[in-house]
Amino acid sequence: MKYIGSLLALLLIWSCQSKVSIEPTTVGPEPEPYRIVRDSVKTGAYLDIAIGEEAATAYPKIQALRTTKGVAYLNIVSNVFADLSPLKEQLPLYQYILLDQRPGTDTGVQITIEGQTVKSIYLNSGQQLSQWPEKQKASSSVRVGDAVSDLYDKLINVRNIDRYTNKFEYISLLTKNLSTKYDEVMSLSPQWYFGYSTGQNQMDQIQVHFQRSKVSKIYIDHYSK
Structure with missing residues (x-):
């Protein structure tokens, strides 16, 4: 994933972060x-x-x-939730949001945020999207370029579409935006x-x-x- x-x-x-370019000597990853x-x-x-x-x-x-x-x-x-409703204040505090059902699927949705806008949308399969769900109107889909302030209301509308409701069984707020305030829920994480x-080719x-x-x-x- x-x-x-x-x-x-x-x-x-x-x-x-790395600015060092290393030319491969053999074919392969x-x-x-x-x-x-x-x-x-x-x-x-x-x-x-x-x-x-x-x-x-x-x-x-x-x-x-x-x-x-x-x-x-x-x-x-383990910053994971099974209900979107109480997360209105939390969503703008994170850079990476995963929506999926249990157990996980290839059609789980990964939303990344940069600054105050949606930067990218991927499915767990690796497919990149410009909006999710596809072919839904703007108020019922998340689109690249959307303002973070609109994200919660849009996701609520998506959740109300029967075929996508199960994608909100597993909501992971994984990557915290360090420019935003502390989230009290973080204290529950292990x-x-x-x-x-730390140097050239070191971390x-x-x-x-x-x-x-x-x-x-x-x-x-x-x-x-």
Whole structure:
């Protein structure tokens, strides 16, 4: 599935940040990054994120890493819902939204947001769309270029179409927009993760784990191409 999984998110961010071009010497896909070492922090702090602190106070520290480390994303694990109705305030706070039924399908819908507009729409099959559902009027479909402020009302209208209602059984708000405020629901997640470049062809991925809404441990995976 496009964009899902920590390593795939790592690849995406790395590809956006890296300015190094490596010419392949053989025909075939480029080699994937590999983990060279894992460090763990269970006492003290890392990147000013302290073990034992509340999720709400850890979030602005990660926001600050946009400037100091070039962090461009924050993924929220298990930030999943089965009802769209209470999510009106949450939707504009995220960059990646997945809509699907249980179990997952190739026709699940992945909506990515950049700034205040819908940037792209994909099905889990990899098919790119300009609007979803196709052939529906503007008020009952999400379209590339739509304002984020219109997204909730449009999705409510889509949900009311019988053939698409089951696509709202599994709603994942995965990637948090770091330019937006803290979402209280994030405190229920067992893990957040983000990554940033540490040098030429090198990157760290940081996993912040939580127990009872407090930071319990931090893992640092060091990757190299």
